[in-house]
Amino acid sequence: MSKITRRTVLRGIIRGVAVGVALPYLDCFLNTNGQALAATGQRIPTRFGTWIWGCGFIPEKWIPAATGSNYSLPDDLKLLEPYRSKLAILSGFDVKLDGVPNKPHITGCLGLRTGIPVPNEVVKAPTLDVLIGDVVGKGTRFQSIEVSTAGIDRSYSYRAAGSPNPSEVSPQALYRRIFVDGFQDPNATEFKPDTRTMARKSVLSAVQEDRKRLMRDVGAEDRHRLDEYFSSLRQLERQLALQLEPPAPVENFTMPKAPGDRALDSEIDHVMVTHRLMAGLLAKALQCNQTRIFNVLFSDTASNLRRAGTTTTHHTLTHEEPVDPKLGYQKEHAWFATRSMVAWREFLDEIASIKEGDATLLDHSLILAHSDCSIAKAHAVEGIPIMLAGNANGRIRTGFHLDGKADPITRVGLTVQQAMGLQTDRWGALSMDTNRTITELLV
């Protein structure tokens, strides 16, 4: 277990060594790799997922007026108050077109997820959940699980053009796939330490053998700095040592109940129930390490949700419904936008209800919720709303609203990948190429 305390890091300053940059946020219960430690002192893995809702938002009901951590939640986000400290609200980040025609409901969503503003469904790069899965998802039974709750088999998780990862639309089928056919008891699987990690650890150990000689070669003022260097190296070694330990055993896991028969259609009340069921199953699947990566499509980008007794879909309304002169926005469209946030809240409820160690599954996850556009009737890809939930085992800071000021939305994708441990310093291509991490987010 790493012995990092505030004092250890501050010691450098007191003795006159300049540290040079803001100290990384340290929680006593985490090591600097942000690996959460269960009560047993073993690792809990970090999970990643995306959650998509279609047809954007009503800006005056969603974008907080203030930025920073002292912002008040606007109307459509008020119900997220219990999760305020675990959410980062990101507005004002754009998909940059530079003249490329915007394919409605496609360019924005795929631009956000692949880093390239493609004018059609022919993606030119894998989506970021696939990139993350390739690094952290290989050790589990499923590299990722995709679900769609409005009855449409659609997903925005692509490995390459023409090969999207298909979504499960039926809760029953999802239950069967995860918990019946080939279910793996997480506590029964054998842990094999990674040989590469072992090799790297012994190299780091050997590199430190030079310490005495080096201390002699440098001046008195510089010895403290070398000291800090060696402590940092030791910490890195300890991180590797931790990875060689078996992960925390899954505690308090109970098999979920099999869901009953359901109508799988686009009527919103049905969809809300389906969504809640699937969220619960997904949470349990994550708890018992059947997968670490997930993608949820609450409503398709051209949302087919509708009210009972009507045939007009949410998407049609965004184009058809006149603006209400008193409200200044489309009333029916706004109703669906609000319900989408209710669904998001219910999703968070399911994830946060799973206890893990001293915290919850939500604390050990990073969930990227986003839409395909900001203003649906214009299919606007500027200012696409994003929310990050969870602290990714301490790697991500939350509890604030950040205005992207028209920066490319690939900054979000880049930061999310870095938070999940991918060693990448740039992402996106052409008009959306960026190497600027969102430092407000990344610890």
Add this chain to the structure above:
Amino acid sequence: MRLSVLTHFVSFSRCRDLRWLALLLAPLASGAEMTWIENGRAGFVVADIKYVLAGDAEKTGACQQGMTRNVEEIFTSTPQGKRRTGETDDAYAKRLQQAGTQLSTAPNGQNLCMNPEAGAPDLNFRTARFTNTAIDGIDIDGVESRVDAPTPRGCPHRDSIGKHGERGIDNQYSRVVGCMRAYQPTGQANGFAVEMLTGSWGILLSLEGVDDIRNDDSIEVGIFANADPIQLSPSRSPLAYATYAIDQDIRFRAKTKGRIKDGVLTTEPVNMLFHSVTNGLRFERPLQHARVQATISKDGSLSGYLAGYTPVEAMYDYQFGYRSGKNAKGELGPLGLRLGTGNGAARVLGYTCPGVYFALYEHADGDPDQNGRCTSISTQYSFSAIPAFVVDAETKSVNDKLEGKGDRREK
């Protein structure tokens, strides 16, 4: 790269007429910086543009017979179109869908949005009748037209009267769409500038030979399609003083003479051509015998009207039927996309394709063919523009290869 900068830095040695120099050195009345006009040249980019329409039909009473309907509404107004008892949402929706498709198909099997001429005038199509409503705009043909008499180069129609009593304003298009829900002030059909603001197309203006920005009898005016995306601030407003290249295809460049009187710019008629983009499909937006009438303000913004005659076939294409939409390489777009866009727009915006097609011809008031049938319809746009540097240079997007673009200018 061929390069000739239309608006360039001042070089004192080159000026011949000193009046503009006096203008530049004169004390500024309200302290505004007149950096947008230099050497008698000024450039502008259109920041907002929409059709001039009559206003809410409920208030003007222009649609006494009701609003125009789409195929589903036509069907639901019939007895068979009502929901049967016990019919589920899904089943009813499916039935509406099927009926709509049927109504969208011509007797010869062709889709009516792709081939509206295969249908017949739609009795459910309503056009606006307003007589006392004031609509601003330009008198394009220079004639006060009446419904009972033909015009020198057009067809009988009723002109509108402007808000300040101006007579002779030609705006037949506003009558065609005046009873469509989507063209009411709260509707969406007049929002085509959205694609302009995302950079898919744009319009540039240039003035040259301006001796006096308040009064000048003879200046050169250029109206061009913009080859570059409009530059916006983080709050999505167009930024002044950006540089834009005019379209390299000369069909999209119009040059004409103009004058400024008491700060109002007017131009001689000229044929103009712009781009229009919907759902990734590219169209051409022509405007024949078009004129500009706009006020020039001290900070270099323009505000006023652009009006002319739109050929009905082109108008139908880029605004309603989307038949001939092309991709970036200049090839016809996918059939499914064109079909879907045309039929989808009709449904969502509330009209039928043959309905609007025949109504357009019925109200056409310009360019008569050899049989005397008018083939273009008077159209008024209101627009605003801000200062910009207009250059003639070849430019392209960094994202060109995403569209599989070769040289767009190969025509």
Add this chain to the structure above:
Amino acid sequence: MRNETVLRMRCVAAMSVLIVLSGCGDSIREPEAVGGPAVMRRLTESQYRDTIASIFGADVAIPARFERGLRAEGLIAVGTSEAGMSPFSIEQYDAAALGVAAAIVSEKGRDKFVPCKPHTDMAFDAACAKRFVEVYGLRLFRRPLTSEESQRFVSMAQAGQQRLGDFYAGLEVTLAGMMVSAEFLLRIERTKPETDPSELRELDAWSKATRLSFFLTNAAPDAELLRAAGAGELDSKKGLRRHVDRLIGSPLFKPAVRAFFADMLQFDKFGDLAKDSVVYPAFSSTVAADAQEQTLRTITDLLIEQQGDYRDLFTTRQANLTRALGIVYRVPVPTRNGWEKSEFSVNRHRVGIQAHVAFLSLYSHPGRSSATLRGKAIREVFLCQEVPDPPPNVDFSAVQETANSKMPTARDRLEVHRTQPACAGCHKIMDPLGLTLENYDGLGTYRTVENETVIDASGSLDGIDFKTPEGLGQALHDHPETPRCLVERMYRYAVGRDTEMEERSYMDYLTHSFATHGFRVPELMRTIALSENFFAISAQGEKSEHEQVALRTGEGL
């Protein structure tokens, strides 16, 4: 008598030789070297990247994030000799090392980068491992490995091969280990072994090569320079001159000059820069990035390509522009994506890098310009004159009220700076400079009026009065401290520490030399690199240990 004559003739001869040698009029000789303490410097981000590129080629990706540099004595370069090594940075260096090492031993990489072929891919080949370790050890550690080091790394490779079952995997982890070693990440300076620490010493050949290379190319010594160090060529004047000229003539010289000016102009502060989007809608992160690039391009164009006079940087009208900048400068830029070279015409009132968007926007507030910040920056950045901090109880409300009709221009609002005795002392050295630049708003756009009142742009700099920003540019050009400040800063940058008291006459010498060589910066860098003082390490005494505190970038006023 004869002796005197001989002596005089010898003096004359010596003098004429000197004159001939110096090539120009009245050059003075370098005073006796005094040197300073040896410093242990951390690599900056650009140095790290350029070093990896120089060893492994520019195609090898570096998947790591770098911390902000620490600024000391006005330079990050000096901060490198005070900065520590946080756990975060080791983590990132480790990630970079793994990425690079993986590319090196990959199927494609190994043919290019591994200098020998093992007997089989799986089994351990000691000779090949030794060769690999020593070839890259030399480049990474900037000196040959000791036999103990070489053995240690070879054993690492062997242990790796045993555990992973693959020879190249063993090389991979070993290379990654070398790249997180202190000898790579930190520049540890060593003096010639035979000398006495209580006397003036000289850096050993390897440390000389390192100082030279990072100064003139912003990267570690290349293979040729290392060979020369080993052969003793850097210890002879002729050999040193040849290599200095080679480095200055190399394509890496320009990035080195850029790195210096980016440091001097404090461009890292752009990371913190925010502008009010209502007041300055044209500002974006693109404008911020382009603004810095514009100034750096103008600098290298003038100083390197045109071999120009440094002082002309304050009067030049040369412009490198992008469309994003065109909006702020209000000039046309036909090139849609990319850079365009042109010149600001006279009526644009744009002369000098102090009138570029980079300088003007950096030293302003989010929603307004700042005559004081700009005046202070001119003093500190271009003239090396320190301005004390304001007293703690200052009331800023008047100057922040930009819409006050009684005080329409900044000059009016800053009136109290000039009239209050407690303020005037410091402000009279800053405000008269910054108020001239009020013709540029907080983003850098030119304006003649503020709140409908014509701006009075008159000011003065140490006795020279002017009415326009062009006048300020000329005054900066003519100011005697301008070249001297650059000289001192360039030297501190080169050695990574503050100048010592005893180095004053050396500074005089460099300044004089700078002037006699037409204020050409490449020439100044050459003079420094060829001077004896550059490689001198002072006698080891106990200099007072001053408190080194973690510095953040300065507060605005």
